[in-house]
Amino acid sequence: MLFISDFVKGGQVTLDGEAIPVSSEKVSVSSLYPALEKSSKFIWYDPWTGKTYPLPENMRRDKFDAVPFTLKLSPGHHELKVVFENTLGLDQDRYLNPVFHLTYLLQPAKYWAYFKNLQISITLPHSNYRLAGSLPLKRTGARTWTANFSKLPEKDLHLSVISTSGMWLGPYTTKFTIWLLLVIVIFLPVFYKRFLAARISGTFGFGLGIMLRILAAWFAWDTLTRGLLPAPFNGLVQIPLLVAALLMFLYGIVKDIYSLIRTSSRIG
Numbered sequence: 001m002l003f004i005s006d007f008v009k010g011g012q013v014t015l016d017g018e019a020i021p022v023s024s025e026k027v028s029v030s031s032l033y034p035a036l037e038k039s040s041k042f043i044w045y046d047p048w049t050g051k052t053y054p055l056p057e058n059m060r061r062d063k064f065d066a067v068p069f070t071l072k073l074s075p076g077h078h079e080l081k082v083v084f085e086n087t088l089g090l091d092q093d094r095y096l097n098p099v100f101h102l103t104y105l106l107q108p109a110k111y112w113a114y115f116k117n118l119q120i121s122i123t124l125p126h127s128n129y130r131l132a133g134s135l136p137l138k139r140t141g142a143r144t145w146t147a148n149f150s151k152l153p154e155k156d157l158h159l160s161v162i163s164t165s166g167m168w169l170g171p172y173t174t175k176f177t178i179w180l181l182l183v184i185v186i187f188l189p190v191f192y193k194r195f196l197a198a199r200i201s202g203t204f205g206f207g208l209g210i211m212l213r214i215l216a217a218w219f220a221w222d223t224l225t226r227g228l229l230p231a232p233f234n235g236l237v238q239i240p241l242l243v244a245a246l247l248m249f250l251y252g253i254v255k256d257i258y259s260l261i262r263t264s265s266r267i268g
Helices: 034-039 107-111 175-199 202-224 233-267
Strands: 002-005 008-015 018-020 065-068 080-086 089-091 099-104 118-123 129-133 144-149 157-163
Touching: 175 202, 175 233, 202 233
Parallel strands: none
Antiparallel strands: 002 065, 008 018, 008 080, 089 099, 099 157, 118 144, 129 157
């Protein structure tokens, strides 16, 4: 038997509960099933729009690997179970957070003499993940998606997922737009201090200035602790920038509190 899958590793095969030896050598599908090789493609879906988009350059492949193993089947019903880890495709350029991709080939089942009842169950790491794919999936929980098919679907299974954490601008949250938003948020307390603080006097104005600095500090922390730049520049640039921003906000808060105390002392 030939088990075809994308980036197969750590596979384990059992027949009726007993382990089956698996070859450590992969074989090329094109040499055995040229027609299948031509019809099977890696298709990436955008988790935000649900539409397909061109494969990232670092993920372009035109070959599928397969793992052979031998089965000795006696007449009757048997249970064959294949478990393996699948290395996900990764696109780190489309959005702020990476898009993870999985392709699972279903069309090789066309070569089977019989096919019935396909069940798909997907559990995502967190409820804030978005998912898009080639087959209709139903959300059955905060992190789970399922689908049931009585016959073989016409398409292979292609899935793309992305975490929405920090995606403040939704599908427009790219690394460029988040840098731009970071600059705006960082200078927001400065803008308030220079142009608006004098018009909003009293405790409310003082509290608003403090809250803007706290908000900017939190946003800087949330943003600059992400991989906005490729390694090692994320550590060499982002961390010093984060420290400088936090010190600037802390200095501003201390300065405002000190000014308020001095003003209160004069009034008293």
